[in-house]
Amino acid sequence: MAELYDVQNPWDPARYRSDAFYTDLVMAAGTVLDVGCGTGSMLHHARSAGHAGRLVGVDPDVPSLRRARARADIEWVEGTAADLAWKGEFDLATMASNAFQCFVSDDDLRASLTAIHAALRDGGVFAFETRHPQAHAWEDWNPSNASDVVSGGRTLRVWHEVESVMDGVVTFTETTGEQDGTVLHVGRTSLRFLDVPELNTFLEEAGFTIQAQYGDFQHGPLTPASRSIVTLARR
Numbered sequence: 001m002a003e004l005y006d007v008q009n010p011w012d013p014a015r016y017r018s019d020a021f022y023t024d025l026v027m028a029a030g031t032v033l034d035v036g037c038g039t040g041s042m043l044h045h046a047r048s049a050g051h052a053g054r055l056v057g058v059d060p061d062v063p064s065l066r067r068a069r070a071r072a073d074i075e076w077v078e079g080t081a082a083d084l085a086w087k088g089e090f091d092l093a094t095m096a097s098n099a100f101q102c103f104v105s106d107d108d109l110r111a112s113l114t115a116i117h118a119a120l121r122d123g124g125v126f127a128f129e130t131r132h133p134q135a136h137a138w139e140d141w142n143p144s145n146a147s148d149v150v151s152g153g154r155t156l157r158v159w160h161e162v163e164s165v166m167d168g169v170v171t172f173t174e175t176t177g178e179q180d181g182t183v184l185h186v187g188r189t190s191l192r193f194l195d196v197p198e199l200n201t202f203l204e205e206a207g208f209t210i211q212a213q214y215g216d217f218q219h220g221p222l223t224p225a226s227r228s229i230v231t232l233a234r235r
């Protein structure tokens, strides 16, 4: 499934505003910690583009990390954000592609933010985005929006089904199947949707100052139509 993720989500700053947003920050920072790095594509790209400093990717998903480790000139660590033990070492921490929404419980959110804050040097920045709850993104996560993905020479179909929307947490399945509907894999995920005041309260409680908050990756303001909350939080 990690291979499929890369086919569906290639890191391409020339094509995607979100990838350009993070890549600009990464290339300008000396030391970078990518939390929830997945298959590592953002850091792979940064190294290929000439980043000469320390790059570290952390993720609890072993198959994703196996793909990330294709590059040995980047540090890869298996673990969750709450497990981070670095103190004051990074200029920049990132969570790209809505990885932040994997923090579902209040306890995990608090522990993760405290650990990310501690890993940054004073003045270091945590950059991430989270889908804005006002846009109800989960309403598009249904089988009628299935997509076909070509991987390893065969065409697979991927679709989503929402199981529950409760207290800001959306639980859904992602099914990968053959074209004829034969199911190959089902994964279940819960994602938390925080609005701006809730999000900022968690950040401030962990010791962060909100440096900037945007409604898109072109530094546009947050509006009632924003689909994302893009945040730069400073230690």
Ligand SMILES: C[S@@+](CC[C@H](N)C(=O)[O-])C[C@H]1O[C@@H](n2cnc3c(N)ncnc32)[C@H](O)[C@@H]1O
Residues within 6 Å of the ligand: 009, 035, 036, 037, 038, 039, 040, 041, 042, 058, 059, 060, 061, 064, 079, 080, 081, 082, 095, 096, 097, 098, 099, 102, 103
């Ligand atoms: C949507 S993927 C994003 C991957 C990568 N950042 C990207 O842009 O392609 C979310 C990632 O967050 C990871 N994740 C889930 N829970 C986590 C946690 N508690 N701490 C750190 N990463 C986590 C998942 O394993 C997954 O690789």
